[in-house]
Amino acid sequence: MAQYFSIHPVQPQPRLIKQAAEIARAGGLLAIPTDSAYALAGHIGDAGLLDRIRRIRGVDERHHFTVMCRDLSEIATYARVDNGQYRLLKATTPGSYTFILEGTKELPRRVLHPKRKTIGLRVPDHPLVLALLQELDEPLLTSTLILPGEAEPLCDPEEIRDRLGKLVDLVIEAGPCGAQMTTVINLADGTPELVRAGRGPLAPFGFD
Numbered sequence: 001m002a003q004y005f006s007i008h009p010v011q012p013q014p015r016l017i018k019q020a021a022e023i024a025r026a027g028g029l030l031a032i033p034t035d036s037a038y039a040l041a042g043h044i045g046d047a048g049l050l051d052r053i054r055r056i057r058g059v060d061e062r063h064h065f066t067v068m069c070r071d072l073s074e075i076a077t078y079a080r081v082d083n084g085q086y087r088l089l090k091a092t093t094p095g096s097y098t099f100i101l102e103g104t105k106e107l108p109r110r111v112l113h114p115k116r117k118t119i120g121l122r123v124p125d126h127p128l129v130l131a132l133l134q135e136l137d138e139p140l141l142t143s144t145l146i147l148p149g150e151a152e153p154l155c156d157p158e159e160i161r162d163r164l165g166k167l168v169d170l171v172i173e174a175g176p177c178g179a180q181m182t183t184v185i186n187l188a189d190g191t192p193e194l195v196r197a198g199r200g201p202l203a204p205f206g207f208d
Helices: 015-026 047-057 072-078 083-092 126-138 157-164
Strands: 003-006 030-033 038-042 066-068 097-102 120-121 138-143 170-173 183-188 191-195
Touching: 003 097, 003 183, 015 030, 015 170, 030 072, 030 126, 030 157, 038 047, 038 066, 038 183, 038 191, 047 138, 072 120, 126 138
Parallel strands: 003 170, 030 170, 066 120, 097 183
Antiparallel strands: 030 038, 038 138, 066 138, 097 120, 183 191
């Protein structure tokens, strides 16, 4: 059964953050609250963890995973970003956006889209997640915690533990968590393309 941590949403307890990071480093699969719904999260380099997320989500290798970074400079390590893209990212991070960009060789090929070699990247606006990323000193591979056949992501940690307690290694509770997914913007082809309207406002990209 998954471990269950209750962590302060604004001032996360360092001891619990360190324990959560140790679980992730050991290949554990975490269910974590973010600024836009819960996400499944774990170590980027763990192939087995990638398969576990795919089974829970019911998705194949064409599904875009998201690399969750602590800041904009970290995004630039894992994705090719030109000057125009950088300005957009700087204006909208941290926030409830996922950006589709061309991945770099810093990422394992298995996490990239098999044909486009793209990946989702984002910088969350959530103190707990940023503290976890800081403790890890590296990004997390993530996917919104939405189950097959369901229209909305899970947002109740107790329900997550009840339904996925044998499939994940840690569930973190940190107060109320929104149920709206991120806004997804494809920047891989230069011109911003709206893939999914979510919590992040559309105005910075000129969409109505």
